[in-house]
Amino acid sequence: MSSDSVKSFSSLETPGYVGFANLPNQVHRKSVKKGFEFTLMVVGESGLGKSTLVNALFLTDLYPERVIPDATEKMAQTVKLEPSTVEIEERGVKLRLTVVDTPGYGDAIDNTDSFTEIIRYIDEQFERFLRDESGLNRKNIMDNRIHCCFYFISPFGHGLKPLDVEFMKQLHNKVNIVPVIAKADVLTKKEMTRLKQKVLDEIRENGIRIYTLPECDSDEDEEYKEQVRQLKEAVPFAVCGANTLLEVRGRKVRGRLYPWGVVEVENPDHCDFIKLRSMLITHMQDLQELTQQVHYENYRSERLAKGVPPPKRNTLIEDKNVVVSDKDRILQEKEAELKRMQEMIVAMQAKMQMQQ
Ligand code: GDP
Numbered sequence: 113m114s115s116d117s118v119k120s121f122s123s124l125e126t127p128g129y130v131g132f133a134n135l136p137n138q139v140h141r142k143s144v145k146k147g148f149e150f151t152l153m154v155v156g157e158s159g160l161g162k163s164t165l166v167n168a169l170f171l172t173d174l175y176p177e178r179v180i181p182d183a184t185e186k187m188a189q190t191v192k193l194e195p196s197t198v199e200i201e202e203r204g205v206k207l208r209l210t211v212v213d214t215p216g217y218g219d220a221i222d223n224t225d226s227f228t229e230i231i232r233y234i235d236e237q238f239e240r241f242l243r244d245e246s247g248l249n250r251k252n253i254m255d256n257r258i259h260c261c262f263y264f265i266s267p268f269g270h271g272l273k274p275l276d277v278e279f280m281k282q283l284h285n286k287v288n289i290v291p292v293i294a295k296a297d298v299l300t301k302k303e304m305t306r307l308k309q310k311v312l313d314e315i316r317e318n319g320i321r322i323y324t325l326p327e328c329d330s331d332e333d334e335e336y337k338e339q340v341r342q343l344k345e346a347v348p349f350a351v352c353g354a355n356t357l358l359e360v361r362g363r364k365v366r367g368r369l370y371p372w373g374v375v376e377v378e379n380p381d382h383c384d385f386i387k388l389r390s391m392l393i394t395h396m397q398d399l400q401e402l403t404q405q406v407h408y409e410n411y412r413s414e415r416l417a418k419g420v421p422p423p424k425r426n427t428l429i430e431d432k433n434v435v436v437s438d439k440d441r442i443l444q445e446k447e448a449e450l451k452r453m454q455e456m457i458v459a460m461q462a463k464m465q466m467q468q
Pocket residue numbers: 157158159160161162163164165294295296297298351352353354
């Protein structure tokens with residue numbers, strides 16, 4: 113799919129229901145009216161089922177024009193970051209979802225570049241946000257920061273690979289990582305339990321911080337507490353994806369047909385697909401808040417500590433539609449000055465802290 117193209121998509125046109133209409137419970141009414149923005153990054157070796165899963169999660173074809181490179185092309189190719197955006201509307205709630213795919217990840221013989229490209233992309237989104245925040249049209253900033261990263265782990269190995277460990281270590285300070293075991297249908301129940309435990313142990317041993325669901329408030333109802341407990345227990349989510357609808361005992365289900373039976377994607381006895389989707393939907397706001405309060409703040413303070421001033425943005429030239437009166441300009445200049453002073457104070461504080 114071409115970069116940044118936007119498609120309109122209504123759940124009424126397709127079977128199934130994603131569940132975004134539950135978002136008003138989490139977000140302010142104002143954001144519901146305006147629409148909700150969320151960016152998800154998917155990372156993992158090619159062929160692990162990332163595209164299939166994303167399409168099944170959001171009931172849409174995010175990559176209609178996808179071309180899969182052959183081995184020779186892959187050797188020459190570095191990681192390419194491809195954002196695709198869909199607008200999903202359910203019961204009047206709009207979600208502008210951007211999925212950033214990372215084709216080419218792990219394909220090279222030396223994968224150092226894989227990280228560099230991904231880190232650069234994440235930082236670029238932070239930088240753009242920082243610049244827009246100090247610009248004129250602050251109320252209408254488009255938030256393209258990565259709010260969540262699904263990291264796909266191969267079901268064929270015996271736990272994490274060195275590449276997985278290295279990626280998560282380098283990225284855990286920049287993004288909320290949700291580890292996902294791909295193609296769960298190739299594992300027996302016992303193998304799955306063992307692999308999940310091994311992955312969790314290795315995450316802990318390597319000091320990797322993954323996204324953890326927040327504790328429930330004590331006054332939350334029991335049903336919700338139980339749901340969160342089950343979600344926590346399922347980490348790392350073992351998922352299967354499919355984009356075909358099959359008929360099983362008179363019901364239409366999304367599944368994978370094998371000679372011995374059907375793996376139902378949305379059956380919690382078969383895999384954690386539903387849990388992963390519930391986690392994402394019920395915790396979208398938490399993921400956004402962590403992005404703002406932890407990862408973006410990390411980026412901002414690091415940048416200020418380095419003493420680099422935020423980029424100046426010439427709003428008069430860039431936003432052709434914005435007409436700025438003299439009064440506005442003076443106000444804007446005063447605001448910018450205040451901001452610069454605040455940033456200097458933060459930078460000085462950071463320096464003093466470092467010296468201490
Ligand atoms: P990507 O390169 O990671 O985006 O992977 P794709 O989504 O293109 O899938 C690669 C291959 O794996 C395709 O043949 C899919 O049909 C298959 N596939 C996708 N999801 C699953 C799954 O959950 N289980 C199994 N067994 N195969 C899958």
